[in-house]
Amino acid sequence: MEDKIKVIIYGLGVIGGNIAKAILEKKGIEITGVIDIDPQKVGKDMGEILGLPEKTGVIVSNNSKEVFENSSAIAVIHTTSSYLPQVFEQIKECIEARRNVISTCEELSFPYKRHTELADKIDTLARNYGVTVVGTGINPGYLMDTLPLVLTAPCLDVKSIKVTRMMNSAKRRIPFQKKVGTGLTPEEFRKCIEEKRITGHVGLLESINMIASGLGWELDETKELPPEPVIAEKEIETPLCKVEPGKVLGLKSIAFAKMNGKEVISLNFIAHAGVEEEYDEIIIEGNPNIHQKILGGVHGDIGTVAVTINTIPKVINASPGLFTMKDLPVPSATPMDMRVYIKK
Ligand SMILES: NC(=O)c1ccc[n+]([C@@H]2O[C@H](COP(=O)([O-])OP(=O)(O)OC[C@H]3O[C@@H](n4cnc5c(N)ncnc54)[C@H](OP(=O)(O)O)[C@@H]3O)[C@@H](O)[C@H]2O)c1
Structure with missing residues (x-):
């Protein structure tokens, strides 16, 4: 039985980096892979990029396929871009690797109107591969909806x-x-x-x-x-x-x-x-x-980091498909030790 929720960070920018730091502070949750295309980050230890005093043993990779193959993560924290057409292939890749996705992509927070076809595709893929996908953050995702x-x-x-x-x-x-x-x-x-x-x-x-x-x-x-x-x-x-x-x-x-x-x-x-x-x-x-x-x-950056992390347990325990924040259980904070959410 897994004793930790394992996650991959896809996009180690400011938000992805702050999410990673906050996850490292918690118990019962572990980052087992990091994907980013920035040449300044690729090949380096995540700890170095985050400015931590110690190495984490997780190397930033631009080879997503390899990261998925080598990590048993249950979910991907996706923080690369705001526009769904730009990130669709990234989301698809995560779903096909059978990972749940929690993304800060704004257009994924309620994609059914602006990108009806892409929303349908993501929902169908997610159901077929048995995973859950949600777009979230402070706004969109929480404060104004x-x-x-x-x-x-x-x-x-x-x-x-x-x-x-x-x-x-x-x-x-x-x-x-x-x-x-x-x-x-x-x-x-x-x-x-x-x-x-x-x-x-x-x-x-x-x-x-x-x-x-x-x-x-x-x-x-x-x-x-x-x-x-x-x-x-x-x-x-x-x-x-x-x-x-x-x-x-x-x-x-x-x-x-x-x-x-x-x-x-x-x-x-x-x-x-x-x-x-x-x-x-x-x-x-x-x-x-x-x-x-x-x-x-509400501070937008702290809020986005928190809403994203706090959504992880709701997503990994949800049924498969594309969801929005209004479809998941009531949003709430999570305790420092995330093991309470691991299904026995
Ligand atoms: N919903 C909300 O409330 C909310 C709140 C905050 C942020 N956001 C959104 O979350 C996203 C991240 O924000 P941020 O401030 O952290 O942006 P950022 O600092 O630009 O970080 C994005 C990171 O992802 C990398 N990246 C871009 N395309 C990639 C790809 N195809 N594969 C792997 N890595 C890729 C970028 O590398 P390069 O720099 O080399 O491109 C960068 O390191 C933005 O779209 C932002 O608008 C949403």
Whole structure:
């Protein structure tokens, strides 16, 4: 009988690296393989890449086939990219190697609308190979979809849901600060967004569609507006760069959905340097009305690492197929010793 949950990390970037570090702190869970294509990382011990004082004995490999052959891991923690068409082959490969997949790919969090065909393919593959696949993270995956849905549980009727995430991007990882445009001129920002050189936040429509699916709503319109830059009025120092007045501090992204001609879901994602009051707020108009505000907001990177790790037991014990966070048992933290989840 296995006495540890064994996992492979697929993508040892900032998020994958922080997930690896957090897993190394836990008991009853072990990393038995790491896949990454970055030439700076390949061939090196994972401990060296993570800046740990000791080697871990796990060498980063760009040969995924070999990693799957040499590891008895039950699940893959997948953290390479945001877009499903880009990661489809990676997910497929994990499924064909009969491993469960917990991915931070935003478009996998609710892929049925934007990528209907790919979602069907993943679901069929997962069922055929007897594994479970889920896309998760702090957002999409939790704050703007799963959490609002859970909050509707005591409502007899829900008329509308508005979620606002207000965060100081300067407290987030460098790749995040880059993708919200920190330090660019407004013209560069618009060009970079247009040419997809920076992504802004990915996943607002996935969150909207997950909420609608959870509530059984048939939407007649969903729309995500192009992200708007937030401009500095005074100089602000960030871990990425010094942002001069007139340059971009970050962005504001809005998406909404209508049903029977009326706006029923609206999501406001605001992430820029210099935000003084951080919060996550959910306003549900219904019977009863519900107003929840998380003061200080949830730290996005810590939150993503935690949600991803905490989803591992839900996934390895789920039935085969493609799932979203609303289909798994209620999300929750896990104890330091993960052995409690190993089925005897
Ligand atoms: N759902 C959520 O709430 C949430 C939250 C945080 C992050 N995310 C997403 O999670 C992903 C990872 O974030 P991050 O900040 O850690 O990004 P990152 O630092 O760029 O890390 C990605 C890593 O994966 C590697 N990689 C790329 N393609 C690969 C492939 N085909 N095979 C193996 N390795 C590959 C990259 O190598 P190279 O650098 O050489 O390309 C890099 O080392 C991003 O898409 C991010 O948007 C989602």
